[in-house]
Amino acid sequence: MTMTMHDRVLLSVREVSRSFDSYQAVRQVTFDVHEAEVLGIAGPNGAGKSTLFNLLSGVPFSASGGQIELDGRRIERLAGHRICRLGLRRTFQADQVFPELTVYENARLAAAYLRGGRGVRREAMKVLERTGLLALADARAGDISVLAKKKLMIAGALVGDVQVLLLDEPAGGLDAHDQDELASLIETLSSTGLTIVVIEHVLSLLRRVADRMIVMVAGEVLVTGRPEDVLADSRVVEAYLGEASP
Known part of the structure; x- marks a missing residue:
């Protein structure tokens, strides 16, 4: 899709890290999310994608280092419920409904x-x-x-009042028809000016809905850019398939 971004940065992430004892799950990750943008985040299992969402939302833990700003306000040390009330919302991979x-x-x-x-x-x-x-x-x-x-x-x-919506692998467990319906919903929400960040393994969905993509590997940002450029990058192919593109 054609990239359309406003100049205003709603979410700013600077050198954010998270360590668990000697294991560094997220390593100095830096990026911005602009108003009305759909940012896709991809990467192989264990890349640190969901941990990054945890750091952004403050649920269930915060960053070990770095700075996170929501619409110009520092939030990396705030409790999760306060971040939520400021307008940064998220979904989870597992169903979080009252059955x-x-x-x-x-x-x-x-x-x-x-x-x-x-x-x-x-x-x-x-x-x-x-x-x-x-x-x-x-x-x-x-x-x-x-x-x-x-x-x-x-x-x-x-x-x-939602500022930024974080979707953590929303296409998980969906067939192709349902993935298409989900993509349509994301496009509809984006068309209203909502800013969205999507973690997803279904790369075809990110190619369709994202204005820009980040690929993470081993807790770090490997490459960022337009979906078509990112998905054609030999480093991304190697990260997913274990071999460079021909």
């Missing part, structure tokens, strides 16, 4: 937590509409499809 509650009740809980006060029902219905879940509002969340559960996690993250 015994309805789809609407799940969205209402998110709205009550993030907004509170009046308008909770209206906000819950609004995010269900944005994610195409209104028809399932009364369904038990534990009974809906894998794709619908992923949409429900996204719906909860969209409550209130």
